[in-house]
Amino acid sequence: MKFGGTSVATGENTRKVASLVEESVKQGCSVVVVVSALDGVTDELFEAAEQARKEKQEYIQAFKQRMFERHCAAITKAIKNSTIRKEVEQTVRKIIEELEKVLTGICYVGELTPKSKDYVLSFGERMSAPIVCGALQDLKIESRSLTGKAAGIVTDSNFGDANPLFNVTMHQLKERIEPLPEEKVTPVVSGYIAATQDGVVTTLGRGGSDYTATLIGAALSVDEVWIWTDVDGIMTADPKIVSSAHLLPQLSYQEAAEMAIFGAKAMHPRALEPIMKADIPARIRNVFNPKNHGTLISSEQTSTRQDAVKAVAMIKDVALINVSGGGMVGAPGSYARILDLLGKNGINVMMISAAASEANISLVIRRNLLGRALSALEIALLGKGFASEVTAEDDVCVIAAMGANMKGTLGVASRIFTTVARKKINIRMIAQGSSELNISFVVKETDGEAAVRAIHDEFKLDKM
Ligand code: ASP
Numbered sequence: 243m244k245f246g247g248t249s250v251a252t253g254e255n256t257r258k259v260a261s262l263v264e265e266s267v268k269q270g271c272s273v274v275v276v277v278s279a280l281d282g283v284t285d286e287l288f289e290a291a292e293q294a295r296k297e298k299q300e301y302i303q304a305f306k307q308r309m310f311e312r313h314c315a316a317i318t319k320a321i322k323n324s325t326i327r328k329e330v331e332q333t334v335r336k337i338i339e340e341l342e343k344v345l346t347g348i349c350y351v352g353e354l355t356p357k358s359k360d361y362v363l364s365f366g367e368r369m370s371a372p373i374v375c376g377a378l379q380d381l382k383i384e385s386r387s388l389t390g391k392a393a394g395i396v397t398d399s400n401f402g403d404a405n406p407l408f409n410v411t412m413h414q415l416k417e418r419i420e421p422l423p424e425e426k427v428t429p430v431v432s433g434y435i436a437a438t439q440d441g442v443v444t445t446l447g448r449g450g451s452d453y454t455a456t457l458i459g460a461a462l463s464v465d466e467v468w469i470w471t472d473v474d475g476i477m478t479a480d481p482k483i484v485s486s487a488h489l490l491p492q493l494s495y496q497e498a499a500e501m502a503i504f505g506a507k508a509m510h511p512r513a514l515e516p517i518m519k520a521d522i523p524a525r526i527r528n529v530f531n532p533k534n535h536g537t538l539i540s541s542e543q544t545s546t547r548q549d550a551v552k553a554v555a556m557i558k559d560v561a562l563i564n565v566s567g568g569g570m571v572g573a574p575g576s577y578a579r580i581l582d583l584l585g586k587n588g589i590n591v592m593m594i595s596a597a598a599s600e601a602n603i604s605l606v607i608r609r610n611l612l613g614r615a616l617s618a619l620e621i622a623l624l625g626k627g628f629a630s631e632v633t634a635e636d637d638v639c640v641i642a643a644m645g646a647n648m649k650g651t652l653g654v655a656s657r658i659f660t661t662v663a664r665k666k667i668n669i670r671m672i673a674q675g676s677s678e679l680n681i682s683f684v685v686k687e688t689d690g691e692a693a694v695r696a697i698h699d700e701f702k703l704d705k706m
């Protein structure tokens with residue numbers, strides 16, 4: 243069972259989490275718990291690391307105090323037994339003192355390396371796990387908290403987005419975690435964080451607690467991995483945009499991964515890999531509505547619905563770049579040059595489209611990176627007989643329609659584009675990967691919600 247940041251955001255929520263675990267344990271299940279940092283804490287650590295780099299000593303002091311108060315308030319509400327409470331407080335106090343030392347060190351040298359940044363970011367989950375562990379003990383469930391490193395997750399040194407070394411990780415997790423439930427101990431593992439072979443702390447990328455959970459699930463060959471969050475599961479669309487949007491009871495691994503990539507707030511993009519290989523189902527469930535069975539992600543197709551599109555999402559905060567010029571036509575390596583340049587500048591390209599004329603290529607990136615991308619492209623490309631123009635639009639959004647049955651179904655694209663055209667919405671760019679699991683296109687941001695509603699209607703997603 244993995245619990246996200248909102249599930250442990252406050253002491254009250256943490257008690258809810260503990261009682262959900264208790265319920266399963268009392269039913270005779272063996273449970274391994276994985277927790278995220280308290281909601282917002284990872285972001286705050288990010289900010290604190292930046293402030294330390296700028297040598298803002300006063301910020302660090304105030305930050306330390308804030309962290310301390312936030313976590314102590316959670317402990318007070320989550321744990322009634324005063325002996326357990328004092329112990330957890332002591333543990334968290336020590337962790338925060340270590341955090342202060344790390345930040346002070348960064349302050350002194352005025353430099354923040356990817357390695358030290360990961361070290362700072364690891365503190366959120368290091369603080370949350372002992373609290374959840376204490377809340378379980380408070381309910382008389384024997385429990386022990388472990389960091390990802392202690393649990394045995396080993397990664398490469400790609401700080402900020404480290405990759406687990408799969409075989410050694412599987413072996414160590416099995417060796418260290420599996421015996422605990424047999425001894426009637428419920429392990430609580432810090433999500434998101436791991437370590438290199440030399441023991442240097444790494445993180446698995448934002449949202450990485452899901453990944454921790456599925457790695458453990460695969461290592462222990464569990465029956466199911468439950469991702470507890472603050473929504474009922476994966477929906478056909480954002481209910482804030484489409485009021486008739488509703489829960490999808492079942493998705494394939496590929497569909498769920500596709501939605502994670504498109505930020506439908508489902509999962510860490512690589513989290514499904516370990517369990518997909520082992521054919522272990524995952525279930526997304528709501529801590530605040532545990533009666534709901536959530537969305538099951540598995541290899542079996544349990545839904546009877548055959549229509550091609552299953553869900554539609556709108557991705558905001560993106561920008562469209564268009565590079566054009568006759569010099570690109572028939573010139574081998576011209577697209578590579580553009581993509582390489584963006585890659586070297588740390589700019590991730592979300593979507594690409596280029597027509598057979600080869601005279602232009604369109605790219606979608608995160609909007610906050612647009613300035614950097616444009617200056618890199620203009621400096622490197624213009625006036626070199628290659629590209630003659632670089633233009634951008636920052637008032638756009640991506641609409642992605644997804645579903646495994648789109649593969650090989652004729653007429654899906656035409657239905658999507660006809661329905662959007664009927665709403666008089668202009669499409670700026672289109673991409674469909676040959677996996678055929680999704681069709682994505684770009685429209686003006688002001689047209690985004692209408693496009694989502696039109697597609698939701700066209701494929702009758704409200705009647706599932
Ligand atoms: N706390 C980390 C984050 O906010 C990891 C997670 O929540 O899964 O990205």
Ligand code: MG
Pocket residue numbers: 246247278279284449
């Ligand atoms: Mg989080």
